[in-house]
Structures are given as C-alpha cells and as structure tokens.
Amino acid sequence: MHEVSLLLNVAELVRETIEGTDIAHVDEVVLEIGDLTGVIPAFMIDGYSYISDEYEFLKGSELIINQIKSRGICSDCGMEFAIVENEGICPSCGSVSKTVLSGQEFVIKEIRIKE
Numbered sequence: 001m002h003e004v005s006l007l008l009n010v011a012e013l014v015r016e017t018i019e020g021t022d023i024a025h026v027d028e029v030v031l032e033i034g035d036l037t038g039v040i041p042a043f044m045i046d047g048y049s050y051i052s053d054e055y056e057f058l059k060g061s062e063l064i065i066n067q068i069k070s071r072g073i074c075s076d077c078g079m080e081f082a083i084v085e086n087e088g089i090c091p092s093c094g095s096v097s098k099t100v101l102s103g104q105e106f107v108i109k110e111i112r113i114k115e
C-alpha cells in the first residue's frame with residue numbers, strides 16, 4: 001500500500017528531526033498533503049496507528065492531516081480555479097492547460113510535543 005511507504009518516510013523524517021535533540025518522544029505529527037497527490041488521509045490515519053507502534057518515539061502519538069486544496073491558473077484565460085473540484089478543466093473557458101499553484105504538497109508541517 002502506497003500510504004504505508006509514505007508513513008515510513010514520515011517516521012524517518014521525524015527521527016531525523018529529533019535526532020541530536022533532547023526530544024525522545026513526540027505527541028502529534030502534522031502533515032500537509034495536497035489533494036493532487038492522490039494520498040487518502042483516512043488511509044494515512046489508519047496506517048499510522050500501526051506504524052507509530054513500531055517506533056519508540058512515535059508510540060501513542062497522533063497524526064493530523066491538513067489537506068491542501070489544489071489551485072491552478074488557466075493558461076488560456078488566466079482564471080484561478082480549484083483543480084480537483086473542476087476535474088482539471090477551467091470553469092471559465094474549458095481549457096485543460098494550466099499552471100498548478102498548489103495541491104502537490106507532502107510535507108511535515110509540525111511536530112508537537114506536549115508538556
């Protein structure tokens with residue numbers, strides 16, 4: 001499953017981030033995921049409960065996903081529009097030619113530690 005390998009990457013990134021600090025355990029990991037990535041947040045959350053158990057520093061932590069809506073600018077008429085909602089087609093002129101502004105994100109936005 002695609003989401004599992006993504007989650008393993010996330011775990012490795014968290015490990016790298018806290019390595020060399022005095023942080024031994026994190027409580028929340030916040031991801032920003034664009035809707036053009038095709039990643040399904042519900043699958044990520046499901047998989048996380050298993051993955052997080054495999055890592056001492058993630059045990060019992062929570063995954064929070066902020067989904068970023070994709071936006072693009074039509075190359076023909078210049079209108080900015082939501083890509084996924086419009087199935088990639090400019091709602092103003094019907095063109096499929098566009099510049100993608102957002103929606104391809106896959107980043108760890110924040111790692112939270114509760115006191």
Ligand SMILES: [Zn+2]
Nearest residue numbers: 074077090093
């Ligand atoms: Zn257009």
